[in-house]
Amino acid sequence: MTYTLAIGDRGYSSWSLRGWLLFDAFDIPVKTQRAQMYTDAFPALLAEFVPARSVPALKLADGQVVPDTIAIAEELASRHPKAGHWPSDPSARAVARALVAEMHAGFVALRNHCTMNLRVSYSDCAPSAAVLADIARLETLLVWARATCDHSGPWLCGAYSAADVFYAPVAARIAGYNLPVSPALAEFVAAQLAHPSFRQWRAMGLVDGPDQAVYARDYPTRPWPGPVPMPARAVDSGPSVNTDCPYSGKPVTHFMEMSGRIWGFCNAFCRDKTVADPQAWPKFMALFNS
Ligand SMILES: N[C@@H](CCC(=O)N[C@@H](CS)C(=O)NCC(=O)O)C(=O)O
Numbered sequence: 001m002t003y004t005l006a007i008g009d010r011g012y013s014s015w016s017l018r019g020w021l022l023f024d025a026f027d028i029p030v031k032t033q034r035a036q037m038y039t040d041a042f043p044a045l046l047a048e049f050v051p052a053r054s055v056p057a058l059k060l061a062d063g064q065v066v067p068d069t070i071a072i073a074e075e076l077a078s079r080h081p082k083a084g085h086w087p088s089d090p091s092a093r094a095v096a097r098a099l100v101a102e103m104h105a106g107f108v109a110l111r112n113h114c115t116m117n118l119r120v121s122y123s124d125c126a127p128s129a130a131v132l133a134d135i136a137r138l139e140t141l142l143v144w145a146r147a148t149c150d151h152s153g154p155w156l157c158g159a160y161s162a163a164d165v166f167y168a169p170v171a172a173r174i175a176g177y178n179l180p181v182s183p184a185l186a187e188f189v190a191a192q193l194a195h196p197s198f199r200q201w202r203a204m205g206l207v208d209g210p211d212q213a214v215y216a217r218d219y220p221t222r223p224w225p226g227p228v229p230m231p232a233r234a235v236d237s238g239p240s241v242n243t244d245c246p247y248s249g250k251p252v253t254h255f256m257e258m259s260g261r262i263w264g265f266c267n268a269f270c271r272d273k274t275v276a277d278p279q280a281w282p283k284f285m286a287l288f289n290s
Pocket residue numbers: 008012013014015016053054055056067068069070104
């Protein structure tokens with residue numbers, strides 16, 4: 001494995017989501033090392049990624065560390081020029097870079113008021129004028145991007161690019177806090193929530209460690225507005241339809257019930273991420289449909 005990425009809690013760490021999407025959404029294999037934020041495990045993990053002081057942080061095969069998402073995006077774009085991190089059209093590429101830079105540096109009110117929490121959706125968060133101004137800025141950027149770039153699909157600058165990666169957490173915030181947006185921005189949010197990599201990350205985020213109290217808000221809740229998972233539940237024992245794990249091929253030890261049948265996995269995390277959203281996982285769905 002060439003790349004190792006340090007990440008925080010998948011349910012909450014918006015920058016970790018960006019870092020991981022820069023790999024997964026462009027079919028670049030990466031090994032993750034995850035530490036729970038606000039515990040001693042977090043600085044212990046980063047001690048392996050000197051001089052990074054936040055997640056995500058990338059370690060290359062030769063041990064070189066690349067902290068910061070923009071640096072990670074540029075490094076991957078240089079190393080994998082055909083992966084499509086940046087649009088090939090020069091105008092679209094310029095827009096994509098501007099969008100990424102502005103997201104990296106701005107939207108402070110939106111970030112602070114609506115911290116990313118993939119485990120819940122609130123029906124109202126009483127957004128301040130500053131938060132609504134950030135949403136208005138998003139609308140402006142969307143219109144600008146769509147006017148400049150090919151707009152045959154839902155993404156910002158033509159095909160899915162690093163710009164969409166950097167705006168995935170803001171889409172999650174709009175969904176998670178029910179922020180008022182135009183139909184065009186709502187369409188973009190829906191596309192983000194349904195993107196295969198985002199869907200897998202959220203499924204993992206739902207089961208990746210305990211709820212972090214610091215992110216809890218006292219707002220009324222509503223169902224998550226993204227794709228609705230097929231019902232499934234963890235069960236204590238088999239036997240299962242399959243003897244080998246659909247992900248690793250190892251013998252099964254952990255079990256899930258779905259559609260009246262028992263399915264097996266080789267560890268609790270892979271079972272639980274599948275319970276969270278079975279259709280997010282093509283290898284499981286291939287087994288399920290076989
Ligand atoms: N500019 C950084 C920001 C990374 C960042 O703030 N990450 C947060 C998690 S979402 C973090 O590590 N917070 C812990 C800390 O700052 O101690 C990047 O682009 O990667």
